[in-house]
Amino acid sequence: MIEARLGVTTCDKCQEPMTKGQPVLMIAEGNIAESDDNLTLRGSCVRYACHLSCWDGIEDIELSDATLKS
Numbered sequence: 100m101i102e103a104r105l106g107v108t109t110c111d112k113c114q115e116p117m118t119k120g121q122p123v124l125m126i127a128e129g130n131i132a133e134s135d136d137n138l139t140l141r142g143s144c145v146r147y148a149c150h151l152s153c154w155d156g157i158e159d160i161e162l163s164d165a166t167l168k169s
């Protein structure tokens with residue numbers, strides 16, 4: 100289970116608030132803390148968050164970090 104806390108509570112796509120109980124999608128940045136049969140991610144920040152119903156593909160995302168762009 101992953102728990103994340105965001106300072107921004109609005110959807111990056113529709114700008115509406117993301118509230119309790121809503122299915123959402125988040126793209127998190129972090130480091131692999133352990134790698135055996137499973138990968139354990141130690142997250143440092145959330146790059147993108149939107150309602151699951153708003154998600155329409157990765158090409159939608161504009162990451163600020165140039166090294167992550169294709």
Ligand SMILES: [Zn+2]
Nearest residue numbers: 110113150153
């Ligand atoms: Zn939305």
